[in-house]
Amino acid sequence: MSNVRSGGTERSYHHGHLREALVDAAVSAARSGGPEAVVLRAATRKAGVSAGAAYRHFADRDDLLRAVALRCLDHMGDLMERRLDEAERLLGPDGAWRQLHVAGRAYVEFAINEPGWFHTAFAIPVEAEPRREGGNRGLFQILVDVLDQLVSTGAITPEARLRAEYVAWSSVHGIATLVTGGSLRDLPPTERDASIDRVVRSVTFQVDNVENLPI
Amino acid sequence: MSNVRSGGTERSYHHGHLREALVDAAVSAARSGGPEAVVLRAATRKAGVSAGAAYRHFADRDDLLRAVALRCLDHMGDLMERRLDEAERLLGPDGAWRQLHVAGRAYVEFAINEPGWFHTAFAIPVEAEPRREGGNRGLFQILVDVLDQLVSTGAITPEARLRAEYVAWSSVHGIATLVTGGSLRDLPPTERDASIDRVVRSVTFQVDNVENLPI
């Protein structure tokens, strides 16, 4: 069990932490190259192990990709938790609205600063809600909590709360994907940021209003 | 020039319409398999031609993928034009709002009925606005036109028009990707449809309101 000495490259026949080593390598590759950069053989090479060894820990490439996607989602959740913590915590409806806004901005911030990880996070479907390893609640749960607070502070009615997660998530996820590699990928940065701001702000109206449709 | 007789499989040394044949094959594969199913060698095989022949018409695989993506975007534009034509054409603001709604629904309808094509359409960046081959205006232009009508009919103010394409597109594109293969991929169909409806309807408020933000 004591073969992976930090500082020495020697290792016995068994690696010891191969699974993590493979995920580490793949996550690092995905950071710059996105999901396409998650390649089994490259990961085993970086871990100093033969190609077949990977199959002792993953069923196939998609299985590795899923593990990598989970890590990316974790990083994303971490940033969102951090941004929510940093935001001064107003009480009442204004505070709840502010949280929704901060969460949305953090989502897009992550996508822009870590496009490789962002695209990898959504490159493959991942089980509904596998137990979080890290300390964060997970993207969807964060959103749910924020929206619930909107109701409990009286900012919106329970009717408006219905399916509000889909509405909010769609907007933010949409602008994030369009702006990072999507059709809006080469908007001038200032125009890009203004658009993001406009979208994130407009989520308010999507969530708030629920009647009086002109159609 | 007369070697590809419909009905006979014989063909002379030169194919005649190889480029189109390759795109056809790849588009057909993408329909069921998405962008991953666009593979050069498979396309050449289906066209009855050697692998290298593809490089007389495409610089590399991505070049073929781009051509396929263009065709997918075309199909998408066709559906949207059709749905807009079918919708009874009210005059004034109500008609303009209705057009926006119909366009949004058609976008998501295409994504759900042709997920392979939908994902392929956005799998690779395609030049800003390459001249449309087909009869349709292209996704972005359709959206722009619809939004412009919102202004000209007095449905919204010119200030609300600013960057409205990003707002509307984000919502619709977001729900479309989340629901087809994304994190919302296995929502029960009725819940899924209700969510889509909620999102598309809420675009109205995003576009309409532009002030009085609670934050």
Place this chain on the structure above:
DNA sequence: CTATGATGTAAACGGTGTCTACATTGTAGG
């Protein structure tokens, strides 16, 4: 009718995911 450019072929290269038969090792039970 012939030279030339366009188009297709054959064969090879390195890379990939995946499988199978085998080698090594940690460890639980005698």
Place this chain on the structure above:
DNA sequence: CCTACAATGTAGACACCGTTTACATCATAG
């Protein structure tokens, strides 16, 4: 303490992929 077994890693193969190169065939302009 030893040994059988389960876990883990290796070597080598297979089929497939994208891409390149040298060559073959053909349509057509002059």
